Amino acid sequence: MRKRISLLAACGLVAVGLATTPAHAADPAFPVSGPTALPLPVPPATGSPREESLVFTLDVPRTGAGFGGEAVLTVDLTKVAGIATVREDAHGAKEKCTVAATALVCTVRGTLPRVELLVAAAKNAKNGDTGEITVTGKTDGATVTPTTTKLTVGGPDLVMREMALKRDPRPGESQPLPLVFTNAGTHSARGVVLELETTRGMSLVEAYDNCRTRTVADITTALCSVDGDFEPGETYELAGDSPLHVKANQSAYSDRLGYGIHPAGDQPKAAQWDGKTATGKRLGVAKRAAKAAASARAVDLNPGDNRRTFDFAVRNTADFTTAAVSLEGDSGDTLTTAFTFENKGPAWIRGARAGDSAARTVIVMPDGVRVVRKPDGCTATTATGGERAEQLGAPRYVCALGDTVRENQRAVYPFDLKVEKTLVNAKGSVTVGDWGATAPRPHAFDPNPANNTAVLVVNAQDDGTGPRPTPRPSTSAGTPSPGASATPTASASATAAGVKGTGTGSGTTAHGSGNLASTGVTAGPIALGAAALIAAGGALYVAVRRRGPART
Incomplete structure (x- = not known):
């Protein structure tokens, strides 16, 4: 009996094992x-x-x-x-x-x-x-x-004609878009989609219920669906009751308009479009009265000729500026400061080619000061602008922006500078502008090149040649929280949380004693980065950290 039970138990275990063995997964x-x-x-x-x-x-x-x-x-x-x-x-x-x-x-x-x-x-x-x-x-x-x-x-071949537009409108000026396209194919297109793409400084004036828009970064795209059969050999234009105009905005400068025509279903796709515009009007197209003359070129059914672009050169300006920086510290002190770039507009600026830097900031360090921390967006060079492998302790730094600079954009570049010897009125410079052989040169669109360069001075003497320390504001400020950012930021201000201050002055002042510049705030022996900078009245207040002995 015992053997029989053992045999039955063993069979049961085998059965359980078979039952729990997973089935072979299906082939992918x-x-x-x-x-x-x-x-x-x-x-x-x-x-x-x-x-x-x-x-x-x-x-x-x-x-x-x-x-x-x-x-x-x-x-x-x-x-x-x-x-x-x-x-x-x-x-x-x-x-x-x-x-x-x-x-x-x-x-x-x-x-x-x-x-x-x-x-x-x-x-x-x-x-x-x-x-x-x-x-x-x-x-x-x-x-x-x-x-x-x-x-x-065979098939439809929609060909967009080039438009003759005014290249240099003034800000606020609009002009009509005489859009014309031809079906140079051998089949009708059953429905078409008009594509219009504008950069930041240009905008479409009219809105229609059969158009959808979306904006990504500095580009706005509109797609307008038009029903009907668009016959081979025929040319079409905008209907008289549904015109289109493009307007140069106040921020316009070097802008672009893209325009194209696609068979319905072949238009560019997007994950999300803005909500429907309820205007009660629809964009339409009409066949030209005279049939288009036969084209001498062969039918190519080529989507490459569905789209064209037009580049504008709007008569506008953009004022690029920087701010002076004044630091104080003894030998051995490490000073935390920041250098700024600002576009005061009114125009936004786009690089001539995608990937080109639209502007750069060049910082020349005073003798006796060594850079011990820099942001990722800034590259060390030799004194004459040559390449340099070691990125700390360089005499010169180049901070490049991206290929676009928006109106009122501000970039802040935080640095830590160590004072290596006793200094009096040691001077460097901060310059913003276009790429030059050895130093930035003013852009053609900049109406005020005088504010493109500012002085960087350590332990300034009151000889009238350097920026003066910013006066103490009338209100006290709280203690900022520590933190540092190694990347430039584009914002309207660089104010630390819990720190408030106002004042006048021509530049940035920092003290080796660890006090927040001219605010009456004791920062203590902590590292304060770009988040602890306070922009006030055009001046940049900078906190410092100190590792050296106290000044006597």
Whole structure:
């Protein structure tokens, strides 16, 4: 009996073990991705049809199990026979595909397995002919989900005409947009979407219910959907009852307008658009009375000619400024201060090319002072502006802004400076402006280059040549909390939490004793960064920390 019970118990345990063993997970599915449709230019009467690029990609995980690193994709060409020619585009590398009857069999590998093809309408194909390319696949450890691309010979080709606009309007001036486009294709476009894109200094005057807008950074985009059939060979313009105007804002200077036309469904996509504008008006377009003359160029069904841009040079100014800095400290003291850049406007400034710095601040250190902390946005150089590997202790620093500077933008660059010897009236400089060979030069748009340079002085003497300490404000301030930022900030002020102060003066003053400059606030032996700076009346108050002996 005991043996029988033991045997039954063992069988029960086995049964439990079998019941708790997880089922084998289903193989992962890797989809083949590609366009759902591809229009092909109608073959010309003479010469070869133009080829279009067609790419199919096997969407595999970049990491993890499931993909063995190789797959076979089969491109079925059965349904495009007599309609299109298809060949591999190997870009001069080893071909991945072999021809097998009415298919291409392609072996793909790597983290981005793909097949690149060149497709053209067959020589005898007719406008309106259609066909399909289907791609299937196999790989170890996974299933492959196929995809199909529909080919159509011919299609709409919307071409936006260039507008002749006034390049140098004044701030506040508006001008009409004479938008005109042509369908140079062989099929009608069923609905179109007008795209308008303006940079920060320009804006559209009118609003319509069939338009949506969104603003990202300094660019506002409007998409206006217009229903109807837009026939091949016809030219269209804005309807007389729905004009569009673009206006130069008070901050305009070097701005851009982008404008384009797209078949409905092909317009740029965005995750979120602003709410609908309820005006009771809709933007419309009308066919021009006279039919457009036949174009001499071949039909290209090319989305590259759907869009154009226009660059404005608005007659405006932007006043770039900096502030003087006055420090006090004994040998061995470490002073925490900051240097500033400010655009007092009225214009915002955009770099000539994306990625170009719109302005820079150059700081020349006085003799006897060593930089022991700097922000990431500032780069050390030699005294003549050459490259320097060691970033601390340099005689000169260049702080570059991004490729745009907004009106009223302010940047603060915090530094720690160690006084290495006893100094009297030791002077450096702070200069803002455009890129120059050795020093910033004033921008052409800056109406007041005199305020582009300010003095940096340590232990100033009252000889009238340096900034005076800022007078003590009439109200006392609380004690700021410690904290430091190593990156420049763009804000209207740099006021520490719990610290308030007002005053007059031409620059920034700090004392090696650890007092917040001219505010009556004792900061103590703590590091105070950009968050502990107080902007007041154009002067920048700076707290310091002291590690050296007390001054006698």
